Amino acid sequence: MKNLVLGIDIGGTNTVFGLVDKSGHIVYKEEISTFGQEPVINLLNRLKEKIDVFLKINSDLDLIGIGVGAPNGNYYTGVIQDPPNMSWGDVNIVSMLTEKFACHVKLTNDANAAALGEKKYGRAKNMNDFVTITLGTGLGSGIFTGGVVLYGHDSTAGELGHLSIDQNGRDCNCGLKGCLEMYVSANGIKQTVLNFQNKYPDDLFLSSLDPNYIDGKLIDMAVDSGTESAKRIYEYTGEKLGFGLAQAASILCPEAYIFYGGFSQAGERLLRPTRIAFEKYLMHNLRGNIEIIQSGLPQGQAGILGAASIIDNF
Amino acid sequence: MKNLVLGIDIGGTNTVFGLVDKSGHIVYKEEISTFGQEPVINLLNRLKEKIDVFLKINSDLDLIGIGVGAPNGNYYTGVIQDPPNMSWGDVNIVSMLTEKFACHVKLTNDANAAALGEKKYGRAKNMNDFVTITLGTGLGSGIFTGGVVLYGHDSTAGELGHLSIDQNGRDCNCGLKGCLEMYVSANGIKQTVLNFQNKYPDDLFLSSLDPNYIDGKLIDMAVDSGTESAKRIYEYTGEKLGFGLAQAASILCPEAYIFYGGFSQAGERLLRPTRIAFEKYLMHNLRGNIEIIQSGLPQGQAGILGAASIIDNF
Secondary structure: OEEEEEEEEEOOOEEEEEEEOOOOOEEEEEEEEOOOOOOHHHHHHHHHHHHHHHHHHOOOEEEEEEEEEEOOEOOOOOEEEOOOOOOOOEEEHHHHHHHHHOOEEEEEEHHHHHHHHHHHHOOOOOOOOEEEEEEOOOEEEEEEEOOEEOOOOOOOOOOHHHOEOOOOOOEOOOOOEOEHHHOOOHHHHHHHHHHHHHHOOOOHHHHHOOOOOOOHHHHHHHHHOOOHHHHHHHHHHHHHHHHHHHHHHHHHOOOEEEEEOHHHHHOHHHHHHHHHHHHHHOOHHHOOOOEEEEOOOOOOOHHHHHHHHOOOOO | OEEEEEEEEEOOOEEEEEEEOOOOOEEEEEEEEOOOOOOHHHHHHHHHHHHHHHHHHOOOEEEEEEEEEEOOEOOOOOEEEOOOOOOOOEEEHHHHHHHHHOOEEEEEEHHHHHHHHHHHHOOOOOOOOEEEEEEOOOEEEEEEEOOEEOOOOOOOOOOHHHOEOOOOOOEOOOOOEOEHHHOOOHHHHHHHHHHHHHHOOOOHHHHHOOOOOOOHHHHHHHHHOOOHHHHHHHHHHHHHHHHHHHHHHHHHOOOEEEEEOHHHHHOHHHHHHHHHHHHHHOOHHHOOOOEEEEOOOOOOOHHHHHHHHOOOOO
């Protein structure tokens, strides 16, 4: 028998899951709609059916554990706590899955799952202190210190997206002001584009952007063809990101910041201005010592590998 | 024989050291001048002489280890790295003391030593995630996460004093702007008093203060007798401190912030406005869950107990 772990990455729209072997190879992978407005059992039933069919055909495979990454997933309690964009309230997904699959189940939040995946399979294999940053609709972060995930007192640590970089800055959905994710994320860049459109009404490229649907690839292409106003979007974003990362570095002193998610595809277009600002705002004894790099995990597999990584000793 | 650990707390002006037994009782304590402009061996020779005399008289006592807390003390390398206000450069104090005393020696920075002492002997005995803040000339911090000190990649983590709370704020000695310690420390309050003196030139209490020698007790007494401008100093300081602690909480989610050092003697006069600001700037899911309290260690013993705590299994 070959032992496998099921990694489940629950997102607001879709849930991706896959069976992972010891070497990090995904032997089976599926993506289904989360249907967050339906009861969670609906999702779990559909998922169980898919896994059962696959394991029936492949009788040499044995499921020994399940790792779940989900927004607001609490590592200590096994409860997904009132996740945004879903009507689930508090759901003890660990006990539900344990009952359904009769194996070891563990939960963490999606950002910590990304950090665990990077540690086990990605660019942080030899690092004990690093931070993964997921750039999507918002900005998520997972933190390793001293070789373990930093969970904090109640498993809610590591919310770099809600580090305020300006006490009087942009209003955040969380009720605070100046949160980093209001500058560095799809939502943040949308706001920046709106501001730039007001400031430079005659700019052709800026006028061509629909702030209600920011497509990172459009900005990337414009940067590559030398459009100054497109570069300025990433310079502004990188300046804010670099300042925020420098503040977190004064507390955590990591070896690297590692970037994931849709907007991290901008790559060096965003990371170069980020590094310049980061070094400028960093304490002098830390300068030149902290890397800012992209994830080493294949896009689309990071969520599964991260969730699967929660299962220890595998 | 009764086993003892020597705790040494090296400060810019004075060095305090003491022999500590297993229960945290200090059986012998001394304070000598550091003489930071002399070679470090001068300090170590004077210290060794005192300890030798004491141990000779008390032949039932056995020195089994030495813990040192010092500014810029590097836990990993055993080197005090170019400490401020001393002309030592880089000093490998661990190897020097090991040679001198022929026992197990460990080093950490003074702020981490405070955190270790609070964990072993103070109010953090049952906490795994907490931050100690030392308010003196500057603002130092020691961080526990998951039951261990957060050292970061190269032992320089936990510099909450250099978290910038305002990108365009007060110039800090470190070359950055808006560092928390430029608002919350003796140096910070000095600047605040100067600003307030300019803003309210007719205020009798403010005029009576000498900004070059800020005495916390004078401000405390004025607050206790109802002087509004004295209260305003702590309200302003607490507002800045509360904002900074809220930012660190979004990353660390500690159970408590624990205050030490000269200016922490202000106690509730400073901590009450700090709590109000802290709760205001905190993510809503953390509100009401993080304590802001004073150290449980006796003033004057914290440094020795903290340094002694570095020696494990004692």
